[in-house]
Amino acid sequence: MTTPVSQVDVVGDTLQEPEPTAPETTRVERRADRDRAKRKRRWWIAAVVVVVLAIAAGVTVAVLPSSPAPPARPARVALPPPASADAPATIFSQAQLVSDPAVLMDGTRTYLYGTGGGKFVKPHVPVRLMNDTTTLPSPTDAMSKLPSWSWGWIWAPDVVKISGHHYVMWFSSEDVHRTNPDGVDSQCIGNATSDSPLGPFTPGAAPVICQKWGSIDPRSFTTTNGTRWMIWKSDTNADHSQVIPTTVWSQRLGPTGTTLLGKPTQIAQATQPWEQGLIEAPDLVQSGTKYYLFFSGASSEQSWAGIGYQTCKGPLGPCTDARTTPFLTGNSQGQGPSEESLFTRNGVTWLMYTPTAIYHPFQYPYLAVARVAFGPQGPYLAQFDGQMPGKA
Secondary structure, rough: OOOOOHOOOEEOOOEEEOHHHHHHHHOOHHHHHHHHHHHHHHEEEHHHHHHHHHHOOOOOOOOOOOOOOOOOOOOOOOOOOOOOOOOOEEEEEOOOOOOOOEEEOOOOOEEEEEEOOOOOOOOEEEEEEOOOOOOOOOOOOOOOOOOOEOOOOEEEEEEEEEEEEEEEEEEEEEEEEEEEOOOOOEEEEEEEEEEEOOOEEEEOOOOOOOOOOOEEEEEEEEOOOOOOEEEEEEEEHOOOOOOOOOOOEEEEEOOOOOEEEEEEEEEEEEOOHHHHEEEEEEEEEOOOOOOEEEEOOOOOOOOOOOOEEEOOOOOOOOEOOOOOOOOOOOOEEEOOOOOEEEEEEOOOEEEEEEEOOOOOOOOOOOOEEEEEEOOOEEEEEEOOOOOOOOOO
């Protein structure tokens, strides 16, 4: 049957059916709706009366739980005030010379390691059991027997405790079996093991890390979840024909602490003018969820050398070199601070370093220790509170 044109709308060339009109509501339906509404109002009135009477009679009435109160904000931790820029550190006895300091905390004891005095000079790896004063004890030798592949000088040692009586030392030395492209002996990284932090450490038969121009300054890092990493510097500045900015690398350590897992990852590079293309002695530090890579910038034989840091996303970087000036520069306690090492004890982070640059072979570095705090803007040098990084 054809719909009359008078009952449709015409849109373009298409005829569209009109929507049906709803039938009119009857009187019987409207009266039923009014009755239902009255009954609903009576029910609510009765419910309210019951609740009021129950409260008056001392009866506990179950009610819907209210929204939970917002958690209280944690109290702000009072940060120590900044240290004097002219003298931010405490100087240890200048009779005790320490180069490339590194600290191991083992229970209530703190061990301080350093670079040896030269080729075949004992102690090859000096180690000291620290106390809570500024006077250091005389060192003993943590590695009485040198590696068979070494030219006889061990520097920049780092010791990590793997388990109960298993300690691993990583160190730098020249490899008699390797040369860099200039024909000079390559500086490589090896390791040694011991059942005591005092040694003797037994070195491995061959170096573990040795890149094209050499590799030095190993430093272990352990995250808050127990994962261990090895951080080091590639020695590209050994190429004296050109200026190649040095780089810092990271690789995960295996369960024994003597092997590396996966492949190395470059995490940082010298980019700021004050660094003069050279960053070394890398040391990764974690504060909360943030990571900071501290380093020595520029040559340690120059008075304008300093200590800087980069902000990293994690142990595998990337790290951002955003500071245009050193974190710690020359002051009344020494010109050209470098060779830094950081560790945390009893909630306090300490920065150990040599405050004076080495200007000639006959000047040896003494040791300084400063306190580092972490504020909203990152790390800063803080005042001492009287304690020293020795015994607990």
